[in-house]
Amino acid sequence: MKQQLILPSIPAGATAINNRVGVRRENDRWTYFLGGHPIYSHKADDLRMFRIVTAQLIESGGCRQVDIP
Numbered sequence: 001m002k003q004q005l006i007l008p009s010i011p012a013g014a015t016a017i018n019n020r021v022g023v024r025r026e027n028d029r030w031t032y033f034l035g036g037h038p039i040y041s042h043k044a045d046d047l048r049m050f051r052i053v054t055a056q057l058i059e060s061g062g063c064r065q066v067d068i069p
Helices: 047-059
Strands: 021-026 029-034 037-043
Touching: 029 047, 037 047
Parallel strands: none
Antiparallel strands: 021 029, 029 037
16 A cells, blocks of 8 residues: 655744644644644633644654654
8 A cells, every 4th residue: 555645835824843743823723733724622621622633643643742842
């Protein structure tokens, strides 16, 4: 089976976590992107969802713990 590569494209206005994952805050929401596609979103003050989302990104290999600001 061929491995599908994800192009390192982070949407405009987003901050790169690494070359595949980015995050952008709009109003009161954080949205996480893999390539150019939104994959997670949560309210800015929702610490529980922040922890869940970042844990899922780390566990899935999307980023490393040291990459999370």
